[in-house]
Amino acid sequence: MSYCNCDYTYTHTKPNRKTGVRPEFDHFFKQEDYPLLALSFYNLIPSCNTCNSRLKHVKKFTIDNNLHPYIEGIDDKAKFTYSGKDVLSLIGLDKNLEITLQTNDADMKKKLFGREKKGNAVVFMLNERHSAHADVVQEVIHKHYISNGDYLNSLQNAFPSLQSTDLFRIAFANYEHEDDFEKRPLSKMTSDIVKELRFLRR
Numbered sequence: 001m002s003y004c005n006c007d008y009t010y011t012h013t014k015p016n017r018k019t020g021v022r023p024e025f026d027h028f029f030k031q032e033d034y035p036l037l038a039l040s041f042y043n044l045i046p047s048c049n050t051c052n053s054r055l056k057h058v059k060k061f062t063i064d065n066n067l068h069p070y071i072e073g074i075d076d077k078a079k080f081t082y083s084g085k086d087v088l089s090l091i092g093l094d095k096n097l098e099i100t101l102q103t104n105d106a107d108m109k110k111k112l113f114g115r116e117k118k119g120n121a122v123v124f125m126l127n128e129r130h131s132a133h134a135d136v137v138q139e140v141i142h143k144h145y146i147s148n149g150d151y152l153n154s155l156q157n158a159f160p161s162l163q164s165t166d167l168f169r170i171a172f173a174n175y176e177h178e179d180d181f182e183k184r185p186l187s188k189m190t191s192d193i194v195k196e197l198r199f200l201r202r
Contacts, residue, residue, distance in 0.1 A: 002069055003056075003120065005181055005188050006129050007048035024052040028061050028068055045069055051124050059123055067111045067120045075178050078103035078112060080130060080192040082137050092142025097134040099189065100127050130189050137193050140172060144197040152199045164201075168194075 002009055003026070013020030023046040029037050037043040045068075047056075067074065082097045084090035089097050101121050103109050112121040121127065143151045155171055156162065168176040174190040181187040 002046055002048075002182060003051040004048060004124050004126060004129060006133070006185050007050065008185060009046040009048055009182070023047060024049055026052040026056060028066075030058070030060055033060070042070055050129075055124050059118065065111060065114055065118060066123075067108075073178060074101075074108070074112075074188065077105045077108045079196070080189040081196055082134075082141075082193060084141075089138070090141070091145045092138050092140075095134040095138040097131070097137055097141075098127075099130040099134060099137060101130070130186070133186055133189070136186055136190060140190065140193050140197065143171070144199060149198060149200045152201050156202060171199075 009023035011020070011022045013022075025044040026047040027038065028043050028045055031038045034043070061068075063071070078101055080099055080101050082099050085096040085098065086094065088094035101112065103112060111119055112126075113119040114122060117123075147154055152167060152171055155167055159167075159170075162170070165176060168174075172190050172194060174184055175181060175187040176191050176194070178188070181191075
């Protein structure tokens, strides 16, 4: 997963290669401080415009204080969770929800939230940006509520030939495992909320 997992970062070029769509590339270590790393693959992080140009911009990142996507992922050390602000939101009938990234791991907490608010989650406004997509979480909550947690089993009974990964994608329109998170925005948030609600599986 790259920095935010809120936007697509992909490359698509036309045959002449002069036009197309490309992600921006953030220099994890500032070019001015580390000129020899300016074109190093390991220093170039595919980023959306919001992360690279608007939020991080010229802020200084370090290995000690920030997460480097090529070295360590968030994986299960930090998870998105939600809190409902009213009864309707708690049963998935409203999106009045707050989405937050939380961790009990001290090192991860430092790199996400950091001293002087320089951690990844603060710089990239992960809580605020994911909360803006509360409707995605609302749908997951509602599926859990109306099925009493048995939504995945109901789909499996209806389509017995489906593999587990296909079942998850059909049920929640996203990916379940970290290796696939970069393929679709909000995949980690979706996966974390599904796990938190404990959908039953055969």
